[in-house]
Amino acid sequence: AQRVTQPEKLLSVFKGAPVELKCNYSYSGSPELFWYVQYSRQRLQLLLRHISRESIKGFTADLNKGETSFHLKKPFAQEEDSAMYYCALSGISGYSTLTFGKGTMLLVSP
């Protein structure tokens, strides 16, 4: 069975500090991993996907198959980064039947 684990329910940092939101996964095949974000009073939306190897809003995430991890990082947190972050894994059935982690709330204080 596939599983996504986000060990931290809440991560609180000061503005300008580095941020790392942890994500570990369990999957027998070749994984596709994603980070979704939900800002206050906004819809849940895709932040980035590992296959794109892109940086969005200063965030990056590298897939580490050896450690089965897909941690989300940003070198300098901004107050507007405060949101709920979900790590997700693509299912074997194709399309986008994603398995989500329980989420980490990031709070960036001034």
Place this chain on the structure above:
Amino acid sequence: DGGITQSPKYLFRKEGQNVTLSCEQNLNHDAMYWYRQDPGQGLRLIYYSQIVNDFQKGDIAEGYSVSREKKESFPLTVTSAQKNPTAFYLCASSTQGANGELFFGEGSRLTVL
């Protein structure tokens, strides 16, 4: 204005009653999904549909039913058999081969009294 529309935003029902949540999309997406979001539980997949007149159970389908008679619509019925129906329900859609990009609605909050 393109997107996914869920209605109603808030819904109250008495125990033993069925209730149907609406989800409509005008993005011309093939696939549609229903997720349940509970505090501290993340999102869990209830049902999904890859094409009209076809749908599959997700991880927590018991007590729920769906239909997909039109490409644009994917209503979810929460039946009286669902033991803990009070939750926030999210509908999403995606294109074929979307590589994980789901477009979500604003959600419907169901409270059972």
